[in-house]
Amino acid sequence: MVRYGGVTAVAGVSFTVDRGEHVTLLGPSGCGKTTTLRAIAGLEEPSSGAIRIDGQTMYSSTDRRNIPSEKRGVSMVFQSYAVWPHMTVFDNVAYGLRVRKLPRAEVAANVDRALGLVQMREFASRPASNLSGGQQQRVALARAVAFSPTVVLFDEPLSNLDAKLRAEMRVELRELQRRLDITSVYVTHDQEEALAISDRVIVMYNGGIEQIGSPEAIYNRPKSRFVADFVGSANLIGGRLKSAPNGPGPVLFETEGGVTLQAQATHPPRGDENWVAVRTAYIDLAAGSPNGATNIAPGNIRQRLFHGDFIQYIVDWPAGQLIVRRPPTEMFEEGATVAISFAAEHCVLLEA
């Protein structure tokens, strides 16, 4: 738990990262994800709880123990890169090695290796002040991995890059993680980024954890309205539970418009759940009546927005409106009548 004065920024956040695992803290700004990361780095002091790295207690409120940043053996890539403008690229990357008083030859070898990893070898003697954003990002990355830290922390490292470069760096970062087999904790508010590069995603909201799971699990089986809405795009359909089994599994859900849907519960339902979520990409539209599909309902295309990679339809149906995304190969005219259908497993019952 981290408190600032009377304000509790983060509370009840508890998770474990396995060796070699890449975990992402995902959430909107102000959800406490950066605070959590900085607490791991030792840049914030929690008011209660414990932080352990590699079996060693870094912070513990009960033991009154707080290891300072520089002794935690972690490293961090900052949002602003924090590349020191008064040093060369080489000096930047060598910093962590020199602090540890490594022999000169070893420093040079490690820096060379780290710069090689990010393809910046030929920039070694350049002053760091005149590098482009992408290059600074690479230097920050090389600096973070050069001294073989136990954990690398990433604080929204790609948020200052333009969209194209961000997509490229995402691929490189994933590649680097695999090659170095590093343990990392990554913070971002970009859900696409989080899904693409993580082994596990922790969705945070209002200083607490909403859901922990693999990217696929988070996307396909969101637990709460917040996760369904924040990660990917989903239709939230209100109504009430018709049948409530004891364990997770198929349930029947009646929408406000009186449509009965076959849905999936990922948790033992309590009975008072009143929302299901359907991903916009998982809804099929057909001109005629689809064969063998579940959750079939008539609909009417109200609006069509052509996005290029997909087409977004707003469809009127008995339970209100649905947003549906289809590949550009499936074209329907505005005003056309369609049959809506989606699989029961994609209609997820959300926790109350």
Add this chain to the structure above:
Amino acid sequence: MRPAEIAPHPDPLRAMRERGNRAGSARWLRVPPFSAQAIVTLLILLVCGGLVVYPVVFLVEAALNTGDPQEFPLQEWGLANFAALGEDWHILANTALVACMATVMAVTFGFVVAWILTRTRVPGGARLERLMELPYYMTPLVGALAWAILASPRTGALNQVWHAVGGGGDLFDIYSPFGIAWVMALFEGTVAFVMISAAMKSMDPSLEETSRVLGAGKLRTVIKITLPLVMPGVLGATIFVFAEMLGSFAAAYVLGIPGRYYVITTAIWQATTSYPPDFGRAAAMGISLFAVMLVTLTIYRLIVRRGNYATITGKAFRPRAMEVGRAAWILLAVCWAYILVAVVLPMMALLLTSFQRFATVIVDQMQFTLANYENAVRFAAVRSALVNSLVLGFGVASIGVLVMTVLVWIIYRSRAPGHGLIEYVAMFPQAVPRLVFGLALLWAWLNIPIPIYGTLWLLALAYFTVLMPLGVRTLAGVMLQIDKSLEECARVCGASWGYQLRTVTMPLLRPGIVAAWLLLFIASVRELGVSIFLVGPNAQVIAPSIASAWLSSSTELSTALAIIQTSVVFIALAILFRAARRFTGELR
């Protein structure tokens, strides 16, 4: 980067207000009690706190002492010294009169010139802006000397010219309340110009542009939009300058004492140096002056805070200058007229006098000589004053900058216990009139068993104490621009606090450190208010020597010294401007 001495953030308490804004984002972990950081914080707090608080305690003690002035601790005490101020009502009236006149003049000059240079398109505006700051660095002491030569009754150069063209009587008598205010406005009122032009510069031009787009004409826009937006800035400058003028000493000292025209600062000086010295009276006056200034500055803060709404957004704008066509030449002439009376004429008067055997402005009586400069180097007392000033300048600037860098780091980045208090301690001397602080230091160090009074060590300590706000402000300006994650990154990489300060913070602060060093050097070399109380036979410095040479009627020697002091200051200033330009280039 602007030389910080003439107040880019002239509000001494501003840094404290900014703390509120920082609290949200700037966080640093709590510091364990026995770390290097905690120990250094405590040490700095004790030393600086001692340097600041100790003299003030003595000042209060002296003011309350109604018994034997040599008695310490107090035997009899009361408010008799304060009650006695009522008898000095004419001094208070003089002070108010001079301060009001000086403030009105300073704000008028400042407003007109600031408006011309920031809001209209005049040729060479940027260069002129720099020149406008020169009078401040010349110091009111030197300015008063120069204007005494220019405008003494009968013998002054301007009055001579007036007689020559057939004018009757004197055009201008500098030994008058108006003369004192005139010199104060020219040489101390620069703050008004800097503050008002800062307010005008920080105004979002789109506010004016919107008015134009919506159909208002140039004049309407100025009256309805520009003026109301700038008004809080002008009002703030007026009050701030008024507080400065209340505590101003040099001009009244040079121009008031000969005619026995006293303002509060010169009365304090008089009470201390007359025989027998009346420390109680001086201290009571000093504390009253301090209290009035504090109230004034508090009003200033309230106004500036309320006025913050639109003009000060924190962004730097390049305001769209107004096309003025041919009027540009008239406006330019106004600016140059100011430079003429505040820089060119005074410097010419000083130069001319310093090269003469006997000071005169009558051309056919002039005898030119280098003797005054030779004397300045030959007379042991004068030479040692010159050398001491330079030594103090180098010493105080070098050691001061080191200590103040750590101080600023602790104020802005540390969460060690007591870091907030350090800020108050460091900024406190700014709120005390320099002369009053000098008196407090004198009284405090006279009464301490350490034999430091009358040595350069005391002067060095005193300079460090009173210049702390200047150094801290200058360094803070740069520190706040350094992204905190640059330092955090060093810690995460494994660097200890000291290693991080040495390898990351100090190098990044270099522009601030260079600027702070030069400003501290300049401020030391020109220091008068504190020095005048603390110099002794074996510890002379230049500014009091200039004043005493003048008052003992060696006009020529004093002008030579004034020229030397001004040259040293201007050289340091030229280096500062050059360095500032290089660093701003580097940052882009």
